[in-house]
Amino acid sequence: xxxxxxxxxxxxxxxxxxVKIECRSLDFQATTMFWYRQFPKQSxxxxxxxxxGSKATYEQGxxxxxxxxxxxxxxxxxxxxTSAHPEDSSFYICSASTLEGEQFFGPGTRLTVL
Amino acid sequence: xxxxxxxxxPLSVPEGAIVSLNCxxxxxxxxxxxxxxxxxRKGPELLMYTYSSGNKEDGRFTAQVDKSSKYxxxxxxxxxxxxxxxxxxxxxxxxxxxxxxxxxxxxLKVEL
Numbered sequence: 001x002x003x004x005x006x007x008x009x010x011x012x013x014x015x016x017x018x019v020k021i022e023c024r025s026l027d028f029q030a031t032t033m034f035w036y037r038q039f040p041k042q043s044x045x046x047x048x049x050x051x052x053g054s055k056a057t058y059e060q061g062x063x064x065x066x067x068x069x070x071x072x073x074x075x076x077x078x079x080x081x082t083s084a085h086p087e088d089s090s091f092y093i094c095s096a097s098t099l100e101g102e103q104f105f106g107p108g109t110r111l112t113v114l
Numbered sequence: 115x116x117x118x119x120x121x122x123x124p125l126s127v128p129e130g131a132i133v134s135l136n137c138x139x140x141x142x143x144x145x146x147x148x149x150x151x152x153x154x155r156k157g158p159e160l161l162m163y164t165y166s167s168g169n170k171e172d173g174r175f176t177a178q179v180d181k182s183s184k185y186x187x188x189x190x191x192x193x194x195x196x197x198x199x200x201x202x203x204x205x206x207x208x209x210x211x212x213x214x215x216x217x218x219x220x221x222l223k224v225e226l
Contacts, residue, residue, distance in 0.1 A: 049213055088195075
């Protein structure tokens with residue numbers, strides 16, 4: 001299957017700082033990428049859909065000014081958690097979609113906000 | 115009622131057993147069906163991807179889709195301890211970048 005990478009794999013930051021997470025499709029071009037959040041023992045919660053060259057579409061209840069998404073190229077999308085607080089601590093996972101509709105996930109980024 | 119229902123388990127089986135995992139759904143517009151495996155603290159790994167009704171086999175895995183019953187299954191033959199993970203079903207109305215609707219995941223443990 002196709003490979004999607006995420007960086008960093010884990011990050012610890014102080015409350016009030018911003019954190020950027022990168023998602024890259026390594027061996028295919030992805031016009032659409034997705035950002036998810038997952039709490040322990042729960043399923044994935046879709047945060048936003050990111051299309052290359054256009055503004056992201058956010059799910060209901062997700063603050064677009066807090067979770068900034070940029071999809072600058074067909075292989076890179078970034079999620080920036082601005083002014084992070086302890087309640088933003090979570091496992092963030094991206095996925096990239098092929099033209100055929102298969103979605104491949106990155107390994108995830110564990111964010112801890114102190 | 116959730117759009118996709120999946121028994122959370124946990125499901126415990128002995129090594130070598132055949133495992134059956136299932137999901138039901140309510141949205142008749144779903145056309146694409148997927149099964150993912152997720153190990154703890156890792157991203158989901160795509161196991162099977164099918165379109166519409168029918169069967170698909172890949173190694174020890176077989177996916178079945180019955181759209182008339184709105185029911186999908188994943189069978190794992192000759193289960194191994196390394197198969198112990200959470201299995202998520204997912205589905206979408208269209209391919210090519212359409213968002214997925216996930217089940218809650220079934221936790222599977224294969225014991226020696």
